[in-house]
Amino acid sequence: MKSYGQYCGLARSLDTVGDRWNLLIVRQLLIGPARYGDLRAGLPGLATNLLADRLRDLETAGVVRRQVADAGSAVAYALTPWGSELREPVEALIRWATPLMVEGPGDDRFDPAWLHVALPALLRDRPRSRRTVTLGLDVDGALLRLRVGRAGIEVETGDGDSDSDGGDGGRTVDATLRTSAHLLLGLAAGALTIADAQAWGAVDIEGDTDAVHRVLGG
Template identity: 60%
Template sequence: MSRSYGQYCGLARALDVVGDRWNLLIVRQLLIAPARYRELLDGLPGVATNLLADRLRDLETAGVVERRLADEGNAIVYALTLWGAELREPVDGLIRWSTPLMARGPGGDRFRADWLVLALSALLADKAAARRSSTVGIAVDGRLLQVRVTRSGVDVSPHDGRDLDAVVRADASIVLGLAAGALTLDDTLELVDIEGDEAAVRALFNPQRANVGDSVRR
């Protein structure tokens, strides 16, 4: 890399690779899905095209990013290498750590609903295992995501057309607050619209409370 802290320390050497401005946000986009250059540019509002090209070149040289042929056609897409994909764990940790910073809402900051794929995956990862499988849609800013909940964990992705047990419509800040456990559905009933199985939504966002309720009813 062109810049280095010059320290024999794992954190310093990791930051030599991904510590430059925009690098981790490029990783964020590629953790969501491999992307063409134009898709990366669209997903990173505010980045200059020459800077993005420089950062991609640096990450490729470092072995974090690679270029591949798209599944369809002859277009080139950027993707994380196997080593680069191991950044998911520290990125997820930073997302969870950011909860107090997100509480004040977006203000004037840009927002894309696609970013919720990674954020919800990180925030819901430690939820209690589901007693039954369900798929809950999350509708934010006209975009529909799906959260698949099973005994083995939680998977978040854009809606693929499958049937949904419920759909939650709310502002991004409310959805993030619910996923982080900073808010409960009872706190936000006037701010959240639920269509379908409310029990599935409660099991997603407040699993411990839902399980307690189940045991009481039994």
């Protein structure tokens, strides 16, 4: 890796993670440990040889480590404890990029898995009710579950069926929100309100509407 040759925290940080694709690899590993093939799938446009080079550099720097995957002897990549501390600057960059997201995706690719990092970043400073609220999200056909409470913000893959009977081991949702990734990110960032999205016919809510407002405002 090339160095800026400057005794400055920012310069040395960029020496380590500033190369093209490095922070996007970190984004993928903030979602969770991943095998090499999973990283390739989550990083469209990244050549396999360049991914191997970047992983090797990050491992040498102490940002990434290899471990045994859950399924057996296969290798998975994970962030080290020090590497995991990149969550804060990554989330700050996501919030900073809000004006850049307003124009929509255009021809850019989108993976719903990226919402696992984006939604906690955008919702971090929102007021939270004492009661945990769970929303089912149907984002362009991809099903996720967003749980927001005093303990924190979690995003997981799951169905978006609303259900208030308390079954399913507490994994039911208070409401289901169906919309596009563009609109959901705008709502989470506070760039538009639910009322606006409903007026445009761009969002559909099934279940406890108040629960949606408690999480996303507006």
